[in-house]
Amino acid sequence: MSSVTVTEASNGSELLLSTSPHLHSRWTTKQVMWFVVLALLPCVISAVVFFGFYQLLVIAVAVIFAVGTEAFIQYLLKKPIAVMDGSAVITGLLLGLIVPPHFSLTFTALGSVFGVAIGKMVFGGLGYNIFNPALVGRAFLQAAFPVAITTWTMPSYAVDTVSSATPLAALKFDGVATAVSPLIIGNVGGSLGETSALAVLLGGGFLLVTGVANWRIPAAMVVGVFLFGGALWLLDPAAPSPVFHLFAGSFLFGAMFMATDMVTSPVTGKGMWVYGLGISLMLVVIRVYGGLPEGVMYAILFMNAFVPLINRYTQPGIFGEAKA
Amino acid sequence: MKFKTFPGGVHPPEEKELSEHCAFERMPAPSMVIIPLSQHLGKEAKPLVAKRAVVAEGQVVAEADGFISAPVHSPITGTVKSIGRESHSSGYSKDAITIVPFEPKEGEDAPAPVTLPPLDPATVSVEDIRSRVKEAGIVGQGGAAFPTFVKLTPPEGKAIETVILNGCECEPYLTRDDRFMIERPDDIVAGLRLIMRALGVHKGVIGIEQNKPQSIASMERAVASEEGISICTLQTKYPQGAEKMLIKAVNGRVVPVGKLPLEVGVVIQNIGTATAIYDAVVKGEVSITAALTVTGRGIHTPKNLIVPVGTSLSEVIAYCGGLTDNAAKVVVGGPMMGVAQHDLNAPIMKATSGIVVLTREDVRRQEETACLRCGKCIDVCPLHLMPTRLARLSELNMLDEAERLGITVCMECGSCAFTCPANIPLVQWLRLGKQRVMQQQRSRKSSAA
Numbered sequence: 223m224s225s226v227t228v229t230e231a232s233n234g235s236e237l238l239l240s241t242s243p244h245l246h247s248r249w250t251t252k253q254v255m256w257f258v259v260l261a262l263l264p265c266v267i268s269a270v271v272f273f274g275f276y277q278l279l280v281i282a283v284a285v286i287f288a289v290g291t292e293a294f295i296q297y298l299l300k301k302p303i304a305v306m307d308g309s310a311v312i313t314g315l316l317l318g319l320i321v322p323p324h325f326s327l328t329f330t331a332l333g334s335v336f337g338v339a340i341g342k343m344v345f346g347g348l349g350y351n352i353f354n355p356a357l358v359g360r361a362f363l364q365a366a367f368p369v370a371i372t373t374w375t376m377p378s379y380a381v382d383t384v385s386s387a388t389p390l391a392a393l394k395f396d397g398v399a400t401a402v403s404p405l406i407i408g409n410v411g412g413s414l415g416e417t418s419a420l421a422v423l424l425g426g427g428f429l430l431v432t433g434v435a436n437w438r439i440p441a442a443m444v445v446g447v448f449l450f451g452g453a454l455w456l457l458d459p460a461a462p463s464p465v466f467h468l469f470a471g472s473f474l475f476g477a478m479f480m481a482t483d484m485v486t487s488p489v490t491g492k493g494m495w496v497y498g499l500g501i502s503l504m505l506v507v508i509r510v511y512g513g514l515p516e517g518v519m520y521a522i523l524f525m526n527a528f529v530p531l532i533n534r535y536t537q538p539g540i541f542g543e544a545k546a
Numbered sequence: 547m548k549f550k551t552f553p554g555g556v557h558p559p560e561e562k563e564l565s566e567h568c569a570f571e572r573m574p575a576p577s578m579v580i581i582p583l584s585q586h587l588g589k590e591a592k593p594l595v596a597k598r599a600v601v602a603e604g605q606v607v608a609e610a611d612g613f614i615s616a617p618v619h620s621p622i623t624g625t626v627k628s629i630g631r632e633s634h635s636s637g638y639s640k641d642a643i644t645i646v647p648f649e650p651k652e653g654e655d656a657p658a659p660v661t662l663p664p665l666d667p668a669t670v671s672v673e674d675i676r677s678r679v680k681e682a683g684i685v686g687q688g689g690a691a692f693p694t695f696v697k698l699t700p701p702e703g704k705a706i707e708t709v710i711l712n713g714c715e716c717e718p719y720l721t722r723d724d725r726f727m728i729e730r731p732d733d734i735v736a737g738l739r740l741i742m743r744a745l746g747v748h749k750g751v752i753g754i755e756q757n758k759p760q761s762i763a764s765m766e767r768a769v770a771s772e773e774g775i776s777i778c779t780l781q782t783k784y785p786q787g788a789e790k791m792l793i794k795a796v797n798g799r800v801v802p803v804g805k806l807p808l809e810v811g812v813v814i815q816n817i818g819t820a821t822a823i824y825d826a827v828v829k830g831e832v833s834i835t836a837a838l839t840v841t842g843r844g845i846h847t848p849k850n851l852i853v854p855v856g857t858s859l860s861e862v863i864a865y866c867g868g869l870t871d872n873a874a875k876v877v878v879g880g881p882m883m884g885v886a887q888h889d890l891n892a893p894i895m896k897a898t899s900g901i902v903v904l905t906r907e908d909v910r911r912q913e914e915t916a917c918l919r920c921g922k923c924i925d926v927c928p929l930h931l932m933p934t935r936l937a938r939l940s941e942l943n944m945l946d947e948a949e950r951l952g953i954t955v956c957m958e959c960g961s962c963a964f965t966c967p968a969n970i971p972l973v974q975w976l977r978l979g980k981q982r983v984m985q986q987q988r989s990r991k992s993s994a995a
Contacts, residue, residue, distance in 0.1 A: 238874050238909055239888050241974050243960030244881040245558050245718065245908070249967035251915040307915065349916030349968070436921065489921035489934060538930040540952045542790065542803040 251348075254484070255308030257434045261425035262315045262479065265415035273323040277414050283327050285314030287334035288355075295343045309348045313338055316356035316479060319415025320472060320519075321363065322374050329367050333359035353526045354486045357519050364519070374412065388412045390471045390515040393462060416475040426478030435482035438491060442498020443477040444468065449499070450506040461510050473505065476518035486526045493529075493536035500525045549756050551781035552794040554928040556961045558718045558784055558882065560757055565841040565848040566721045570729060572852045573865055575622050575647065579856025580632045580893040581607065582642040586685040587692045588614030593643060599626045600648060604660035604832050607643050610680070616693040617683045618896075621834035621854035623656050624648045633892040635859070635878040637885055642893070645856070662830035667736055675744040675827060682826035683833040683896070687818030688712055688787070689879060691897035694819055698744040700808055707811040709747050710796055711738050711820055713754040713761065714780060714787030717880025720900045722839045723817040725850045727754070727761035730821055731768035733828075737820030738775060740827055745813055750775040751796055752817075757782040784882060785959040789814050791928050803955055818899070836898045840866045844873030844903030853894050859901060860890040874906040882960050914969045923962035923972055929955050933962035933972040940979025949983045956980055 269277045292310040296303050305311075317333050337359025345351040363371050374388050389412070416422070429435035451464040467473060472480075481487060481501055488497050501521045508517025584590035591608035601607055601620040608618045624645040632642040648656050662681065665674060680695035700706060711734070715723040726734060738750045752769070754762050756779050769775045778796050780786055790801045792814060799810040807814055815823075818837055825831040834855050841848040846867025853862055859876065863869060869876075877884040878892070881902050923933035931952055939948040953976060962972040 237876055237886070237888060239886045240875075241977065242877075242881075242883045242885070242958075243964050243973065244875060244877050244884065244886065244902075244904055245964060246912065246969065247556070247558070247965050247967075248912075249965070250912045251918060251968050252913075254918065254920070254967045304915075347916070349918055433922075436925075484918045484920040487919070489919050489924055489932070491921070491925060494921070537932060537951070538924065540803060540931060540955055541794075541929040542800050542805070543952070543955075544802065 252307050254434055255312060257432055258312050258429065258479070259308055259315065261428045261434070262312070262319065262415070264421035264424040265319050265418070265475070266315070268418035268421035269319060269414035272417060273414060277323060280321060280325055280327065280330050280414065281315065281318030283330045284318030284321075284334045285311055287331040288314030288317065288338045291335045291338040292343065292347075295339060296347070301347075304348070307348060310338060313342070313355045313359070316354075317359045320356065320360050320413045320475070322371060322413055326367075326370060329363060329370060332366070333363045336362040349485055351485055352529070353523055354480055354483050357480060357523050357526075360519055361523060388471065388515065389466075390509065393466075393470075393515075413472060413475075416472040419469050419474050422474045422478055426474070429478065429482065435478065436484075436487075436494055438494035439482045439487060439498045440477040442495045443473075443481060443502045446499040446502025447473065447506065450503050454506060454510055467506065467509065471509075471516045472518040476501075476522055480518070480522050481525075486529060488529050488532045488536065490533060490536040490538060492538070493532040496532050496536060497525050497529065500528065549779050549781040550795045551783055551786060552791040552928055554926050554930070554961070555783040555785060555791070556926050556964050557782065558964060560782065561719045561841075562721050562724065562757065564719065564843070565839050565850055566724055566758075568721075568725070568848060568850045570725055570837065570850045570852055573854070573857065573862065575854055576857040576861045578627070578644065578646050578858075579621055579624075579854060580642045580644050580858065580891075581618055581620065581856040582632065582634055582640050582893060582895060583608050583618065584634075584640050585618060585691060585855070585895040585897065586616045587690055588612070588616070590641065591615060591618050593629055595626050595629075595643065597626050597628060600624070600657060601626060601645060602657035602660050604834060605657075607645075610683075610693075614693055614696055616685050616833075617681070618643075618855075619660075619683055619832045619834050620645055621856055622647055623659065633889040635885060635887060635892040635895065635898065637888065660832075662826070662832065664830045665827050667740060667824075667828050670740070670743075670827060672744050672746070675740050675823075678827050679744075679823055682822075682831065684819065684822045684826055685833070685896050686816055687822065687837075687897055687899065688814075688816035689883065689897065689899065691895070694815070694823065697813055697815070698741065700745065700813070704808050705811055706745050706747050706808065706813055708749045708751060708797065708813075709738065709742050709745060710792060710812055710814045711750065711752040711817055712787050712789075712792055712814050713752055713758075713765070713817045714792060715758070715817075716755060716782075716784045716787040717882050717884075717900075718784070719841050719902045720839045720880050721841070721850060722837050722899055724758045724761050725839075726817050726821055726837065727758070728764050731764045733824045734765070734817060734820045735768045735772060735775065736828065737822075737824035738815075740823050741813070741815055741820065742774075747813075748774045751778050752776070753778045753780050753786075753792055753796055755780050755782045755786055784961065785928060785957075788928065788957060788959060790957075803952075833896050836894050836896055838894065838898050839900040839902075841900065842873075842877075842903035842905070843908065844870050844875070844905045845901075846870060855896055856893045858891050858893055859887060862894060862901060863890065863903070869903060870905070872905045872907065873903050875904040875909050877902045877904065882964070883958065912969045914971075916968060917970060918968050920967060922965045922967065926961045926965050928959065928961065929957065931956060933976060934970075936979060937962075937970060937972045937975035940975040940982070943982070945979065945983050945986055948979050949986075953980050953983055954987075
């Protein structure tokens with residue numbers, strides 16, 4: 223439905239014809255994607271600051287293999303090579319930021335290949351995938367290399383540079399609670415890009431202000447954490463507090479960059495609330511009752527699966543139509 | 547400060563600064579006028595004159611045919627050159643009367659212009675207002691060109707409480723209503739009073755978007771001593787001027803699907819219509835001129851003009867210095883809902899509100915990609931539809947599902963297509979699907995009958 227045709231005006235110049243509207247917001251898919259890339263840079267910087275330059279290599283490998291996989295598959299399928307839209311770069315960056323420090327480069331590459339190939343391209347590429355490709359890659363690594371992916375080291379300048387527990391694992395398995403302020407700055411054990419709440423909020427804030435990420439999803443997730451996490455905490459003071467939930471692990475990173483992935487989240491406003499609340503419910507359940515210390519990844523993947531259903535049941539009521 | 551508005555909508559660049567400071571100018575009579583018989587919604591007018599007939603300025607040349615129709619008058623004194631198919635800014639060719647200026651032969655006098663007797667606005671009767679508006683051939687200036695007297699003759703049993711004058715002018719670029727409010731505030735209020743009188747209503751509201759501070763100040767002054775008339779300042783947002791959105795913003799009421807504003811006790815008239823009503827009743831003028839904004843970066847000298855109906859687009863464009871080298875698209879109406887022109891011989895009509903000439907830069911198209919499922923189109927749809935879903939259904943020709951999801955409710959404002967980052971022609975697909983669904987409904991009805 224290319225609506226532009228060209229006709230001859232009476233003065234000999236050519237006039238364009240198309241149906242209205244004749245103006246466009248100038249937003250493009252490319253711009254949306256590169257804005258997300260830009261928003262992830264603070265997290266890349268915090269990863270390097272807290273865990274050293276090797277991490278830049280991990281992130282670079284993740285990006286190169288994500289982009290390469292997408293280009294290769296598009297080449298095999300004789301489709302236009304569309305890697306410049308930036309979406310594969312995002313997948314690579316996201317995956318590179320959610321693996322533990324000093325993670326194997328080979329494993330990283332495998333995660334990227336799997337995430338893009340199985341998480342995105344088999345569905346038809348950008349716009350058609352059901353699950354967040356970076357999380358699909360991460361889930362694959364979790365299943366294939368369960369030990370490597372849960373081996374954490376403290377930030378490089380910390381005294382104890384050998385493997386250590388993340389705040390969530392410390393709480394779950396040893397009953398040791400971590401104070402909230404180091405969680406905000408980021409000098410705690412954890413995945414590369416997730417440990418600094420400041421960096422995440424900087425990038426996430428940029429996405430919210432520009433409207434690239436819909437505010438409803440992180441808002442719903444925060445509300446959900448206070449609702450569900452708070453309820454459990456009130457019932458059992460040994461359970462983590464909602465504020466701890468909020469700043470520990472990958473909650474903020476997931477809320478800002480993973481759950482807000484346009485393609486794999488609902489399209490309706492109401493649906494976004496349902497989706498965000500659902501993620502938080504699953505997250506709290508996994509963290510408190512599950513066998514794993516962290517549940518953001520599975521909570522988001524789980525809710526990804528419900529998106530078509532959520533869209534169907536949260537259609538907005540048409541303006542002026544009597545409520546049934 | 548937060549101004550009243552409706553949920554949804556978009557905010558395109560306003561671009562009003564190109565022409566908002568240009569006072570109305572009266573364009574001289576053109577070399578020829580083409581007067582379409584269909585310048586309004588409803589049945590086209592029936593010609594009353596034949597080829598070679600001499601007609602006077604203001605003379606009725608075609609009469610209203612049926613209730614929803616309007617007469618057309620000759621804007622110049624001249625000779626009927628032809629009656630037949632001519633270019634029309636809708637993009638189709640339509641029947642029109644072509645008149646060339648009168649050239650007196652020896653001993654012949656030009657006929658005197660026809661005018662209607664002025665009426666006293668203080669004492670004029672309801673009947674006289676209605677018949678004058680009908681006789682003068684006034685049509686709605688907001689875009690749809692609905693015959694105005696029909697709206698002043700509501701069906702029995704409908705209680706009308708409020709008349710809203712639409713001064714939103716939410717289409718980017720256009721500044722016609724803005725100039726009216728700056729230059730003729732008292733006439734607008736007098737016109738509003740006539741509308742209120744005709745409808746037996748005691749409450750009038752003038753809705754103006756907040757990006758027209760001069761208009762707001764000017765109208766505030768004009769209504770300062772007026773009982774029952776107030777100004778409602780609205781957030782600048784497209785499509786604030788759509789009837790349903792305006793009512794929602796002004797008094798919070800929701801017009802049911804498929805119903806008129808009458809249903810919630812409201813009649814809306816455009817600012818330009820109010821001045822036309824004033825001119826017809828108080829000055830005895832008939833609808834032979836159009837007030838419009840000629841603007842855009844593709845025209846040399848943007849202007850606000852009063853132009854004789856029937857003047858060709860090319861003559862108006864020439865009067866404004868002509869097209870620039872990078873002019874790419876000539877739109878009649880606003881850029882969000884107007885019609886791109888392929889033939890600049892098409893004439894100006896009574897309800898033509900503007901000519902917007904866009905440059906190559908303005909209309910540059912971005913690459914279309916797959917839907918990103920971002921939901922922006924759903925967020926901005928003022929009627930709370932799901933454009934992405936409906937466009938897809940239209941593309942797949944799944945008309946029953948599209949109908950169930952309300953495709954016929956779409957008013958084609960284009961907010962969805964404007965906002966879509968994937969550059970999918972959403973409203974265009976919806977428009978196509980809507981037409982097909984309505985066709986299906988019609989054939990269903992005729993086969994049931």
